[in-house]
Amino acid sequence: MLQTGIHHVTAIAGRAQRNLDFYTRVLGLRLVKKTVNFDDPGTYHFYYGDEAGHPGAILTFFPWEHAAPGRLGVGETQEVVFRVPAGSIGYWTHRLVEKGAPHDAPEKRFGETVLAFRDPDGMRLALVGVPGAESEPAWSGADVPAEHAIRGFHSASLLVGRAEPTGAILTDVLGFREVAREGSVIRYGAGDAVLGGLIDLREAGNFPRGRPGAGTVHHVAFRAASDAVQAEMVQRLAEVHGIRATEQKDRNYFRSVYFREPSGILFEIATDDPGFAADEPAESLGQSLKLPRFLEPHRESIEAALPALT
Incomplete structure (x- = not known):
């Protein structure tokens, strides 16, 4: 089956070191x-994920040192949710307490145990206990034991504002289908995608619009298996829904097009290839500052402008 689902999510943060530490x-x-x-090389772009940086496991940030806090509202991503083994919710509850991360009591959503919490900029996150996730590979190079580690989105x-127009884009263009409803939330699933296979639409009516800033999501990217599949999606978006995407942009690790869905959320369609090992070995991912070819001549001035990291 053609793989679909979330490719990555990109958000806005404040201080770079604080974001990296968390x-x-x-x-x-x-x-x-x-x-x-x-587009703003005086700012880092951090990509966090699993060991290999698989699509469906990548949360990225633009950390702007003096970014004003954003405000959640219509036209925004309300929450980004990670998968953990079903037996790990207790471990994570204790860990968030120990680390001083604000969190809610575990609750049930769609029959699953969910632990909602916030990062230092107030971004809304959650962990869902998934039966069987403990048998999936996990990144073991961190302070979190592999048996409790996050397994992607x-x-x-x-x-x-209204779920129907956005739902039509999800089902008609991006490869999802409606799979469940609970209260004001409609859940869409992307086939048998294990990582990042679900989107929840919460219909909020005339609730105030959101304001971008630190602690908010900049865009949600969806997977395209190839340039050809991406082009088909773009064509269908225009012909059936009257929405034009941008021209394709080369992001070094994937190729992207962007558009705003009917409620104003910025969506991206990103190719799976070439992936994060395109410019450095898999075993040393993330250790050195990588620049696209067009910025490489300016490396010295870019490095001088970026905040120091420890």
């Missing part, structure tokens, strides 16, 4: 790529 040391994710925002929850 995602690698508290959540135990691997820093799989340390580069810069190609479970889902992303989107806050929309």
Whole structure:
């Protein structure tokens, strides 16, 4: 079956060091790529994920030192949700307490145990206990024991004015189908995708619109197996839904097009290839600052402008 689902999620953070510490040391994710925002090279672009940086496991950040806090509202991603083994929710509850991360009591959603929490910028995150996840490979190079480690994305929850127009894009263009409903939430699934296979739409009606800033999601990227599949999606988006995507942009580790879905959330369609080992060996991912070819001549000035990291 053609693989679909979430490719990555990109968010906005404040201080770079604080962001790096939280995602690698508290959540135990691997820093799989340390580069810069190609459109604003004075800012880092961090990619966190599993050992190999598989699609469906990558959360990325633009850490702008003086970014004002964002505000959640319609047209925003409400929550980014990770998968952990079903028996690990207790471990994570204790860990979040120990690390001083604000969190809610575990609750049931769609029959699954969910632990919601926030990062240092207030971004809304959650962990879902998934039966059988303990048998999946896990990144073991962090402070979190492999048996409790995060295993990629479970889902992303989107806050929309009306669910139907966004649902039509998910089902007609991006390879999802409706799989469940609970209260005001409609759940969509991407076939048999293990990582990042679910999107929840929360219909919020006339709730105020969100404001981008630190602690909010910049965009959600969906998978395309190839350039040809991506082009088919872009064509269908235009012909059936009257939405035009941008031209394709080369992001070194995938090739992307962007568009806004009917509630205003920025969506991306990203190719699976060439992946994060395109410019450094898999065993040393994230250890050195990687720049695209067009920025390499400016490396010295870029490195001088970036905040120091420890």
